[in-house]
Amino acid sequence: MMSGKHPVSLALGALSEILEREKLRGKTHLAMREETAKTLNEMPMSFMMASQKARIQTVPAAAPASATAKLPGKDAESPAPADGTSPVPERTEAWARKELNAIFKEVKSCEVCRSLGTLRETVVFATGNPMADLMFIGEAPGAEEEKERKPFVGPAGQKLTRIIKAMGLSREEVYISNIVKFRPKKGDGRFQGTSNRKPDPTEIEACIRFLRREIAVVAPKIIVALGATAAEGLLQRGGPISSLREQTHEFAGVPVVVTYHPSFLLRQESEPDAEKARASKRKVWEDMLKVMEQLGMPVSEKQRGFFSK
Ligand code: URA
Secondary structure, eight states, rough: SSSSOOHHHHHHHHHHHHHHHHHTOOOOOOOOHHHHHHHHHHHHHHHHHHHHHHHHHHSOTOOOOOOOTTTTSSOOOOOOOSSSSOOOOOOOHHHHHHHHHHHHHHHHHHHHOOOOOOHHHHHOEEEEEEOSEEEEEEEEHHHHHHHHHHSSSSHHHHHHHHHHHHHTTTTTSEEEEESSSOOOTTTEEEEEEETOOOOHHHHHHHHHHHHHHHHHHOOOOEEEEEEHHHHHHHSSOOOOOHHHHHSEEEEEEEEEEEEEEEEHHHHHHHHSSSHHHHHHHHHHHHHHHHHHHHHTTTOHHHHHHOOOO
């Protein structure tokens, strides 16, 4: 094979280029059976999951306990397949960084994103552990994030950092990203100052494929969607957070927990009704306890009691 990439990756890349060209030519619709659209949508993830499964099954029965106890698909060896196809790359941190770097470069040259004219220039990609079990997803960067070229570093980001710390984790241990990789423009963006806006559905559509690929690379055990825009972009499902957070969701086989955006908590904190703000914080915290339980993390009595009185 000419390139080191798996043939399925190459085919998906080629298909994605064709579709983007069609879009740039002004095509807004493509006739496709619902089943085909679903298969294509889930392809990168199901490809990744299938290759992980193959690797997990090949861990020898007599492997030392430390090897079998490793996270599924994250560290297992990958032998050359017997059918003569190229070996699936071993999932190491170096591999994940390289893949994420490749996605970052594609975001930088995303013609579809530029052609919208509604997104600013600077790419704000992602931060954290490229093989994290826990992934947080927000909507789009704001002014502070654009300045530092990192997601969630402004006031909402500081709130998120406190939530992560309360879970007994650090920002370096989790993966933090956004659906949209550029700060949305207000007007023509020239006199925008520090004001921000939510991304619209077209902007989400232009960027979601990058996030889909990040998820396939990082392969988290659980995703937290922060706020309605992230939830809608990821799950294609609208509605108030109050009801979304009560339901169970999945994105390409990965469980998704929907919770309030940290800036919603900040807004409530600045309002006079302290009880309301506390109740919202408790709800977010209950969602995080659920996440910790699903990840098999220990939860102390102190942690269980946060914001309950
Ligand atoms: N809000 C988001 O959704 N993402 C960021 O990166 C910052 C604020």
